[in-house]
Amino acid sequence: MVSFAVIGHQAVTDGTFNLNDLPGSGGRMDLLCRCVQASLFLSHGIREEALCYLILAGGPGADKTVRFEGKTVRSLSPDERSSASFIKKAGVIPAGSLYRDVSPGVQVRKGGLGVLLSEQKFGILDESGIDIRQVPLSEIPDAFLLSDHQNFSSEEEEQIRNLPRFSLGPQILHADHAIVLLWNEIDRRRSEWS
């Protein structure tokens, strides 16, 4: 399984955003939707071993996490609006501390970064990290944590300060583009490309 978790610092938790205005009303929900797409989609299929966690941290109320699982997700299309409609549906389900089903392969729970970090060891993307191309396959994490259009907050940096850091290239990229590059590196290593 390969997991990608993305913190949406302004992403609204309660599903009240407008599908016709994902960037504004959703708190850059467009970017989170493209992260789902980059995590799960091949040209003509779904990556069955992919998990994408969206941390909705823009309120109201406590953070929530929406999880998309490649193996079991149904009726998901690659366009932003498709993922967004699932996130909207997740927002109105009464969320507890355990995941609850939104639809096949999509779940929601209360809780954000803290609980996710307690469950899994993530690699962090950071321009000062080690170049991912120089890392042996055995040392490439199977989970990565990314931030949306904002940097990690100082509180988040404190929580992740001991995690390994990787860089992808000389430019600072959108989170969804970073996921594309990470998958490519994993795909190549597994197939012994280069």
Next chain:
Amino acid sequence: MVSFAVIGHQAVTDGTFNLNDLPGSGGRMDLLCRCVQASLFLSHGIREEALCYLILAGGPGADKTVRFEGKTVRSLSPDERSSASFIKKAGVIPAGSLYRDVSPGVQVRKGGLGVLLSEQKFGILDESGIDIRQVPLSEIPDAFLLSDHQNFSSEEEEQIRNLPRFSLGPQILHADHAIVLLWNEIDRRRSEWS
């Protein structure tokens, strides 16, 4: 300048598609919009030397080409709907054989693949092509041609049969993901990463 041209085989030419249904009414316009985003956007800026050509080949009428230029484009956001609104506007402008302005940095003309191929030498993405990581920077083209969710047609294959072919990895990816990988390769080579 680095150019990416994407053939939208079913992408409608006349701007009549619904912004709330880009995949269906637009003929997979969502994918073309993400190609604009992948071509032009960095995390906090625009790639000024990027050009993105969308070949709308889904009728009605003759093919049209919409061109987005990083250096001059204004008011473009990374979400699909933003690019789509420019493509919609382009569709209703009477298009001639020369580019006409839709808005700053966005232009439209009649004509599709044939005229584009007569103007520029493109590299093609093909799973049987040479691995892009093995190609010296001086031999990496400054223009790439990609197809949408459909393969190149036999007629298109005939038109591009003499162009150099490159591959990006063991998986077949969406066109927008391919653009992300190409930019990363170019970014790395220019900065002498690896």
